[in-house]
Amino acid sequence: MIRFEGVSRRYGDRAVVDRVTLEVPGGSICVLLGESGSGKSTLMRMVNRLVEPSAGRVLVDGRDVAQAEPEALRRGIGYVIQSVGLFPHWRVAENIATVPRLLGWEAARIAERVDALLALVGLDPARFRDRFPHELSGGQAQRVGLARALAADPPLLLMDEPFSALDPGTRRDLQVELRRIHARTGKTILFVTHDVEEALVLADELAVLEDGRLAARGRPAQVLETGADRTVRRLFGEESLAFHRLGTLPAARLARPEDAEDGLPVLPATASLKQALMLMLEQGTDRLAVPAEAGFPGGTLHWADLVRAA
């Protein structure tokens, strides 16, 4: 879906992005993770040409974005940013309709689309349609920002630290919501964050950047494998690396194929090993029952196996 081919961006002598080659598969959430100044936002902004690469090229669906007219390109790519950037003098509905109006959709189609999107991001259309941005909470505003990015049904979304300014609770809600919306719409999402927890919750693919260079990439479990790159160890924290790794591994894989005893706490088969660990600590037990589900025959998870996996 997106291919960065040896792209760099230099300001004077300083390379903000340094020869990055990366492929983002269609339909996945790819998280660009790094500290501030690592070049993750700059890399992302090359996709919709808000930043032009000094070297290399960016392909979307096999086409070089440098060949596309910038405004037309951007109308075909959803864009969500940390400061949300809702236009303060327009109502919620008008804000969501920005791109459809630029594309010249009919009024009726726009109105229908706006209501569908508000419902999709979990806001009651009747209550929120006619509000002004200053009448929204931070979380509500970012939901509208997400709806606005989805308005013209672009196949690709760019999200630049969209939840970083929100309270922790609201942030977790919106992460769950985004995964849900992703599951329903199958968009390709390029998501920039500095928050490792957020990265692990969302990422299908993870790309870790440091000083403009790609330090690691792959599925989260791969990136966090023992003997991970020095940058990764530092970013995730040396002492909690194992804990984060448990979060990337499915619990079902380690369950022994034996019938569970009655009375054991029950863990859903889709849960991660981190969730299994938390449940064991909470219940004070060293075994958990994992009931049968599609493609999994059911079994028992043992403390000893879990410790070995970490």
Place this chain on the structure above:
Amino acid sequence: MRRRWAWLLAQAAAFLLALWAAPRAEGLWRWLFPGIARPVWESQSWFVLLGEHLMLSLGAAAIAGTIGLAAAILATRPGGQRLRPLLDAVFSLAQAIPPVAVIALALPLLGFGAAPTLLALVLYASLPVMRGAVAGLDAVPPAVLDAARGTGMGRAGILARVELPLAMPVIQAGLRVAVVLSIATTAVGAVAGAQCLGTPIVTGLANGNMAWVAQGAVFTAWLALLADRALRLALAR
């Protein structure tokens, strides 16, 4: 910084030199204004006019600064908040009346000379000082005042050692505007008989002597630009 001061001093020296040379450059004026019989301004010395101009405008700015600062301090005390509406009203009314109108209105009451100009100068120059000082004092963060009270400072101590120092940059900017405004308005005062660098302009206009007008205009503008430059330099940090 030192180089800028040296440059400024050089400019001031050039200004004084030009004032000295003006009555001696009859050839230049004759060449520039061929049709005029007496192109050289000889009624008064340019240095006397400069001195009068500076005394009037700087004196007025000093009075206005004192009044403006006192009013601003009063208006930002808890009890003085009630004066705010009056200050707002004075500001918006003063904007509607040009200084020359005040000079003209004061003329029948105070007579020809420097007095009507001084009145207008004090009125108009105190406004930017007051506005700047009110803005500066208002902008002192409440947390800072709270901390000052917490350390046991009295109200006068807070004003002198916390509020005024913090507001000083804005107050100084207001003072700079006041001085520049004073120098400009003083020149207009020539129409009411105030002796200043504007006098040759007004006299020249009355007599159709463009050479006097040009000389007065050049020196008045030069003084204003010089004063502005000097104040910006003195207040830069």
Place this chain on the structure above:
Amino acid sequence: MAPRPAALSARATPEAAAPPREATAVALLAAGAALCPFLLGWLSVAPNRLLSPRPAELPMTPAVGPALGLFLLGCLAMLLLARRERLLPWAEAAAALALAALLATAGLGARAALEGASPLARAMPAAGTWLSMLLLALAAGSCAAGRGGTPARFLLLSALGAAALLAAGLLDGLSVVREAAARGGEIRAALGQHLALAGGALALALSLAVPLGLLALARPRLEAALMAVANGFQVIPSIALFGLLMGPLAALAAAFPALRGWGVGGIGPAPATLAIAAYLLLPLASALLAGLRVAGPGLLDAARGQGLTSRQVLLRLRIPLGRGVILGGLRVAAVQAVGLATLAALIGGGGLGALVFQGIGQLATDLILLGVLPVVALSLLVDALLAALQSALEVGR
């Protein structure tokens, strides 16, 4: 200020019962306005146009009495009405009533004072009356301070009141009104010239400031240069700038006589318009740039990221969000233009300043007033109109 009865303050909630912030200033000004004429004199009478006026008693005729009573009543009403937040607009109206009654008192008093005197004798308001008018205007301004500072209601009602008094002939005794009647045509012509000067300068300055401001928006060097030039003009005293422009323009007209047909010359409206326009550059350009920057970086990033073109960003985002600030700059510039146009008369540009300078030359107060009063009225009118437009736009947000 009488203390409130204990029972009342005990019953009412503190917010409802507390007088608004404006109350103190209005009360002081109202009291001052009522006292001033009694302390500093109502009327002055001069035997003829050349001799200086002397203070005169206010003749207590049956006509003057009610007008005086109405004036004092207006001052009292203003003081009392200003003690309730929601009655402040009415206090403003009371100030207009007091002003009209004061004018009527002075006019009727002047008529009575001149009765039996020589036809050359002239009567005019004394310092106390003038000061009282100033205080009433400030009181009205204080009432309006919470709503943007322009006492539009007071200005409108006072203008109507003064017009009605003039039409009824009640002010005919005042020397300034006689002078105005004698010079009606001259005043109208001067007003027209004044409007042309101010309007022409504003149009000229706009035609420079708008394109340059738009260009400077994304070019820091151009912005620095534009601001340096605009600031420089503000520093140069207006009278010097007028003088400086005369020489070059006279030379230009001498070199190209065809330009004279366009009004270009060292003397006349052309240098005046140019000089005024130069002063308006700073308020116009700085407000334009500030207004266009109300839409912050985050907003612009979001807009560009969604594919708005720079033209769409300007028209749909920058201008709608910044129009209040931009209009504020226009308001300042327009008021300045009206004031600066007064000086145009110095270099033969005409306008109301011609009356003022003629009056200064003859030390004739009435003539000065005939120039100054329309200037003040005009700038107040322009200010009030643009302020109303500004607040209408803010509400439309």
